Amino acid sequence: MRVPHFHAGGETVHATDFHYELGGKGFNQAVAAARQGAEVSFLTAVGADDVEKVRAFLSAEGIKGMVVGKATPSAHATILTDGTGETRVTVFPGARLDVSDVEPFAEAIASADILLLTNEVPEDVNLRAAEIASAAAKSAALPHEGPRSAGVKIILNPAPARALPTALSSRVSIFTPNEFEIVGLENVPGEVVETLGAKGCRIRSTGEVIPALPCGEAVDTTGAGDTFNGVLAVRLAEGRPLAEACAEANAAAARSVTVRYVLPSIPHRHR
Numbered sequence: 001m002r003v004p005h006f007h008a009g010g011e012t013v014h015a016t017d018f019h020y021e022l023g024g025k026g027f028n029q030a031v032a033a034a035r036q037g038a039e040v041s042f043l044t045a046v047g048a049d050d051v052e053k054v055r056a057f058l059s060a061e062g063i064k065g066m067v068v069g070k071a072t073p074s075a076h077a078t079i080l081t082d083g084t085g086e087t088r089v090t091v092f093p094g095a096r097l098d099v100s101d102v103e104p105f106a107e108a109i110a111s112a113d114i115l116l117l118t119n120e121v122p123e124d125v126n127l128r129a130a131e132i133a134s135a136a137a138k139s140a141a142l143p144h145e146g147p148r149s150a151g152v153k154i155i156l157n158p159a160p161a162r163a164l165p166t167a168l169s170s171r172v173s174i175f176t177p178n179e180f181e182i183v184g185l186e187n188v189p190g191e192v193v194e195t196l197g198a199k200g201c202r203i204r205s206t207g208e209v210i211p212a213l214p215c216g217e218a219v220d221t222t223g224a225g226d227t228f229n230g231v232l233a234v235r236l237a238e239g240r241p242l243a244e245a246c247a248e249a250n251a252a253a254a255r256s257v258t259v260r261y262v263l264p265s266i267p268h269r270h271r
Contacts, residue, residue, distance in 0.1 A: 001015035004082065005083065021263050023262050025157065026120060028223050030230070034063050035230075035266055035267065036252075036268075037269050040064065042063050042064070043101065043129075044068065046067060046069065048070060051067050068095075075092060075096075078090045087222050098122075099128050110135075112133070117129060117130070118159060120160070123164075130168055155173065155174045155175075156174070157176045159225070164188075169188045174192070177194055192204035215251070220260045220261065222262050227252050227253045231249040232245050252267050
């Protein structure tokens, strides 16, 4: 819903617009990666009544979707966007993946270049996926790494923020928190790329800030972080250096905030 300003106390605010679309962090990131030309497989859980709708959308985007139906209703998020393009989000967690749902998806994980995880997924599910990725034998390193251990590379978008078990954090190659989610990630062994909104992003290992070049007036920031993560994963899978991948992810995110709503804002590579 679009509102002139956010609530103060018990204030009632009348929305000037209402829009409904499919979404979620992992969902948006999968769409962002697919629109960059990547081969994308996506595992998700939804309410049983929504399985065919979600599966059809993913198929239309060229995404290999494994959509697990649950008795619990699908997750929903209510997003308020004010006159400056800033957002406030309230989430109903809804249907959630179980560890048992990961096993039929193991082949897709093991054959991938990148496993992209978010904290909207239960911790034990992320851990099992990370275990599968770590065990998969792969030959090539990401560009910013030296000699590497075996396994699919893992990017974790730690949103929403929560404490991470060592068994998971020790397997992650790159963490992508925002300025609020970075707390608690001071000593993780992997690289940290901190997203800074309109300022771009910062690579922890070098201290380099990769600026976000403005592409126009910001009208809706919802989904910008998801666009960043999806594009970053694709560029790294293509062998780009980390700083270059970050710059291109910044550019895509900057374009996304100039378009209202999430799915229409996620850019296609050649458009």
